[in-house]
Amino acid sequence: MYGDFARVTFDALKNRSRVLQQQGRVQLEADWNEQGAIFLHMMRTLTKDLVGPAAGPESNCGFGVITREWLQGLPASDKRREWLRLLNDANDFLISKGHYYVDGLLCDNTALVPYSNQPARMGAPLDKLALTPDALYLAYLDVAEHAVFGAQDDSMIEVALGMETAIRARVSWVVRTVPLKDGHALEDMEPSWTDLLEKWQSASRGWLKCRAGDGTAGSPSEPCNVAPQSRFRGPENQLYRIEVHKGGVFEPPRKGKRPKDEPAEDGDRPTFKFSRINGSAVFKIESMKGDVVTLADLGRDDRFNLDEGDWVEILDDRAIVPNNPGPLRSVAAVDTFKREVTLSPAPAGSVVIGTDDTAHPILRRWDQRPGDPKARGLQLHDGVAPIELGNWIGLEDGIEIQFQGPPDATGPIVLRSGDYWLAPARVATGGVIDWPQVEGEPQAIPPHGVEHHFAPLAILKVVKGDLTIFSQCRRVFEVPSKVLQKTL
Known part of the structure; x- marks a missing residue:
């Protein structure tokens, strides 16, 4: 999750039950955040154990699919x-209000809403349903948790301080649809639910290694040959965030041939970007006109400001939540008096993202800069760097990364937009990168996020030009108080 953190210490595999403060010690936000993460993990795990991967309470089960055809069958x-x-429209349907739990995450729909106009819509526009005779669709719930900054919600800013203190996390949901080839119920539909989950969130997502190198990143042929000068050479402690910008797929390489889906041109490859401060340099957009963007402020200090040559991304709720990357723009000029930044190139075409105040538009700063190609430094294309598998890539100040597939991968390796890794870099420990090690070598690990959670809701079928509910897929559980009454 984005945020100005020193590090993120929660690890579900360590089975910690709570954090205990000690007297006379420095207070760190990482400890406080870990306590919250421990409790949240426990509550969500308990919920999932009790009600299953997806279910709603019998008395207030939300996210029911209501079609026009069903409504017309009711008394006036x-x-x-x-x-x-x-x-x-005829290809629209309603989503009922209420609660639904997906992998323990509470989804709360506070009002009856149409599919075409969902309140916290994760991405726009949603796919319209073609009213082809006998067409089948699966309506499903897509859930993700994301960070909310003061630049997106003014109520988080303490006016006496003029700045945000803590940020917030929010669970957002959207009902989506996908066409089906066949199937009368969730158990026999084609494609299967398992196949759809693999498509949306593959088990073969790319992994990453990170290390402090000597500035000569390159071939992995000598992985144990680490130079004695290998260290992080930055001026201060940082929490690096390495994030996939444009997703893509790498097929396993074939002997003597280029990997099937690995583009020959760098501009077509999956790409990545990075931030020294975990993507926490965000700026509220007040207005956009051509290549000039007026901001609410230009950052509280040098770590969070904007300078000429910085790369920024224009985002709002419709892009942030579904991890849809926006094009990166270079900061050509900064007018501190007017709080204006000039972008290059100017946002092209019919600009939608960033112009709707109700969608909380922001600029997010990224920190990648072109490096020395002889030292395997970053080679930027439109502000982002191409991803290559198996070679060390130098970020800056001795930080080096290597993308690769999971250790047991036999099929395509998926780089998904929004997937990220966090790497704490420390000056006080001689320039060490806080990264998992195996026998003194950096270990490849899966992404730290973003995790999406999915649940089927209903199978819809087009009959005589109308959407009909072919099969309900929601699960309902009895509330504990009602179960207790039955046992007494």
Whole structure:
């Protein structure tokens, strides 16, 4: 998760039950955050153990799919007429209010809403349903947790201080649809639910290694030959975030041939970007006109400001939550008096992202700069660096990374947009990178996030030009108080 953290210490595999403060010690945000993560992990695990991977309470189960055809079969009433008015088209449907738990995460829908106009829509526009005779669709829930900054929510800023203190995390959801080839129920649909999960969140996502090198990153042929001068050479402690910008797939290499889906041109490869401060340099957009963006402020100090040559990304709620990357722009000029930055190139075409105040538009600064190609430094294309597998890539100040597949991967290796890794770099320990080690060598690890969670809701079928509910996929659980009453 984005944020100005020293490091992130929670690890579910360590089975810690709580954090205990000691007297006379320095207070660190990492300890406080770990306590919250421990409790949240326990609550979500308990919920999943009790109700399963996805279910809603019998008394308030939300996210039911309501079609026009179903409503027209009800007796005439004011409520029926009101619900029908909410439907924008024949290929639209309603989503009922209430609660639903997906992998222990609470999804709260506070009002009856149409599929075409969901309140916290993760990405826009949503796919419209073609009313082809006998067409089948699966309606499903996509859930993710993300960070919210003061630049996105003014209520988080203490006006007496003029800045945010803590940030917040939010669980956002969206109902999506995917066409099906066949199937009368979740158990026999084609493609299967397992196949869809693998498509949306592959088990063969790319892994990463990180180390403090000597500035001569390159071939992995001598992985144990570490130079004595290998260390992080930055001026201060940092929490590096390495994030996949443009996703893609690498096929396993074939003998004597280039990997099937590995593009020959760098501009077509999957790409990545990085931040020294975990993507926490964000700026609220007040207005955009051509290549000039007016911001609410230009950062509180040198670590969080904007300078000429910086790379920034224009984002809002529709791009942040589904991890849809925006194009990166270079900062051509900064007017501190007017709080204006000039971007190069100017946002092209019909600009949507960043212009809607209700979607909380922001600029996020990224810190990659071109490096020395002879030392395997970054080679930027439109502000991002191409991903290559198996070679060390130099970021800056001795930090080196290597992308690779999971150790047991036999098929395609998926780099998904938004996947990220965190690497704490420390000056006080002689320039050490806090990264898992195996026999003194950096270990390849899967992404630290972002994790999406999915749940099927209903199978829809087009019958005589109308959407109909072919099969319900939601699960309902009885609340404990009702179960207790039955046992007494």
